[in-house]
Amino acid sequence: MSEIDVDKNPSDEKLSELGVMGWPIWTKEVSEFPWSYSSQETCYFLDGEVEVTPEGGEPVSMGKGDLVVFPVGMRCTWKILGDVRKHYTFD
Numbered sequence: 001m002s003e004i005d006v007d008k009n010p011s012d013e014k015l016s017e018l019g020v021m022g023w024p025i026w027t028k029e030v031s032e033f034p035w036s037y038s039s040q041e042t043c044y045f046l047d048g049e050v051e052v053t054p055e056g057g058e059p060v061s062m063g064k065g066d067l068v069v070f071p072v073g074m075r076c077t078w079k080i081l082g083d084v085r086k087h088y089t090f091d
Contacts, residue, residue, distance in 0.1 A: 008065070020087050024087070025087055029083050032079045032080070042068070042089050051078075
């Protein structure tokens with residue numbers, strides 16, 4: 001299984017090419033919960049700060065301005081440290 005891919009400074013061209021601004025928006029308040037991915041998710045954080053810990057792995061930090069890809073099959077725990085607003089799509 002691959003790792004969480006965090007692009008800390010995606011170019012406007014990359015975001016435009018992916019069509020990010022046309023994706024739906026998901027919001028969530030400060031909380032902690034388990035999650036598993038039945039398909040790959042790509043998301044772009046508009047606001048917030050998150051720590052995602054893959055099962056058996058190390059925590060990965062992400063937040064506002066990050067473009068993130070979560071691999072299919074990954075089981076993890078989301079710890080939202082600052083309210084999240086993100087565009088997302090599933091492949």
